[in-house]
Amino acid sequence: MTESRIAPDLVATDNDKRATALKADYEALGATLARRGVDIEAVTRQVAEFFVAVPSWGVGTGGTRFARFPGTGEPRGIFDKLDDCAVINQLTQATPNVSLHIPWDKADASELKAKGDALGLGFDAMNSNTFSDAPGQAHSYKYGSLSHTDAATRAQAVEHNLECIEIGKALGSKALTVWIGDGSNFPGQSHFTKAFERYLASMADIYKALPDDWKLFSEHKMYEPAFYSTIVQDWGTNYLIAQTLGPKAYCLVDLGHHAPNTNIEMIVARLIQFGKLGGFHFNDSKYGDDDLDAGAIDPYRLFLVFNELVDAEQRGVNDFSPAHMIDQSHNVTDPIESLINSANEIRRAYAQALLVDRKALSGYQDDNDALMASETLKRAYRADVEPILAEARRRAGGAIDPIAVYRASGYRRQVAAERPASAAGGGGII
Numbered sequence: 001m002t003e004s005r006i007a008p009d010l011v012a013t014d015n016d017k018r019a020t021a022l023k024a025d026y027e028a029l030g031a032t033l034a035r036r037g038v039d040i041e042a043v044t045r046q047v048a049e050f051f052v053a054v055p056s057w058g059v060g061t062g063g064t065r066f067a068r069f070p071g072t073g074e075p076r077g078i079f080d081k082l083d084d085c086a087v088i089n090q091l092t093q094a095t096p097n098v099s100l101h102i103p104w105d106k107a108d109a110s111e112l113k114a115k116g117d118a119l120g121l122g123f124d125a126m127n128s129n130t131f132s133d134a135p136g137q138a139h140s141y142k143y144g145s146l147s148h149t150d151a152a153t154r155a156q157a158v159e160h161n162l163e164c165i166e167i168g169k170a171l172g173s174k175a176l177t178v179w180i181g182d183g184s185n186f187p188g189q190s191h192f193t194k195a196f197e198r199y200l201a202s203m204a205d206i207y208k209a210l211p212d213d214w215k216l217f218s219e220h221k222m223y224e225p226a227f228y229s230t231i232v233q234d235w236g237t238n239y240l241i242a243q244t245l246g247p248k249a250y251c252l253v254d255l256g257h258h259a260p261n262t263n264i265e266m267i268v269a270r271l272i273q274f275g276k277l278g279g280f281h282f283n284d285s286k287y288g289d290d291d292l293d294a295g296a297i298d299p300y301r302l303f304l305v306f307n308e309l310v311d312a313e314q315r316g317v318n319d320f321s322p323a324h325m326i327d328q329s330h331n332v333t334d335p336i337e338s339l340i341n342s343a344n345e346i347r348r349a350y351a352q353a354l355l356v357d358r359k360a361l362s363g364y365q366d367d368n369d370a371l372m373a374s375e376t377l378k379r380a381y382r383a384d385v386e387p388i389l390a391e392a393r394r395r396a397g398g399a400i401d402p403i404a405v406y407r408a409s410g411y412r413r414q415v416a417a418e419r420p421a422s423a424a425g426g427g428g429i430i
Contacts, residue, residue, distance in 0.1 A: 183226025250278025279323025
């Protein structure tokens with residue numbers, strides 16, 4: 001039987017208080033959608049079957065390059081993190097899988113698997129870490145990892161990724177995400193071509209170790225921690241990597257890893273078209289890689305990304321199964337609340353994209369009717385799909401209002417009493 005971090009009767013009691021209003025709102029929305037020829041039940045079923053993985057690192061308080069201000073009841077390690085992730089899934093019924101980061105989450109694989117099973121959690125893509133040094137590490141990554149000028153350092157970074165694969169195999173994961181901070185801060189510091197050649201050779205060694213049913217996700221980022229150049233700086237370079245490595249290699253799109261105003265939805269369309277969209281790290285940004293809650297700044301952009309995903313889904317694109325993961329850093333909010341909100345906002349964008357009148361949109365595009373094509377998208381985006389999201393949660397045993405139940409449960413106060421307070425004043429994101 002699945003362990004519940006929050007008493008099920010608390011969820012049920014709160015749902016009972018909200019059930020009448022939800023029923024009325026759901027029926028009203030159903031009638032409105034029916035006039036458009038949309039079956040609300042079909043949309044609700046699709047939303048209920050859409051899941052997004054939560055990041056283990058996301059349940060801790062984040063920070064900036066300058067400081068980190070710990071929150072109360074922060075997880076002491078991966079097993080506490082899994083408890084927090086279970087709360088998110090219990091209330092949203094949208095996040096049944098957790099993405100681990102090694103070595104931050106390194107523990108006995110059998111114990112991790114048993115803990116996940118007890119909480120009803122599975123494990124999504126594994127994430128390697130060669131952008132910071134681990135205690136006892138022989139070679140430093142200060143000047144790079146998979147692209148380092150020193151062969152021994154590159155070999156160490158490759159070996160770490162192979163270890164991540166082995167841990168993932170024991171947990172039932174089917175993918176490895178590789179993001180590196182390699183790059184340069186000064187012109188002339190690094191030879192662009194030689195560094196990229198070294199990176200490709202290292203990634204080829206990792207690729208060879210992938211099980212047949214696994215995927216390798218490479219993740220691009222235009223800057224940070226290297227500010228003059230990065231090895232995998234944009235989606236074009238990322239695509240070259242995936243094409244060079246082979247059919248199990250794909251591009252991972254982090255919504256915050258682009259220059260402001262970049263047309264991310266078009267990048268998504270291109271990667272879909274050429275069969276190399278591996279998946280997403282969902283978040284939001286205002287200026288750079290802010291790692292804000294999904295939909296916090298530009299919910300319309302999130303919708304436009306899902307418009308491309310639903311378009312591909314409904315066109316029946318071959319082997320189309322992108323991974324959906326959240327990647328956020330929470331500096332001023334309760335991380336659990338932020339992840340609950342993000343999971344719901346991601347589902348919201350998906351539900352809205354399902355409402356797009358594809359036939360009408362195609363006709364307006366063929367007729368070069370720019371205004372009506374745009375309005376067709378906006379009509380779907382403007383729809384208040386909250387009753388669909390709430391009903392999908394309720395039917396699956398989640399909370400109609402997950403934030404309200406979470407706050408009423410006192411979970412944060414409870415774990416604050418159990419977990420020693422973290423020391424303040426540290427720098428960095430973890």
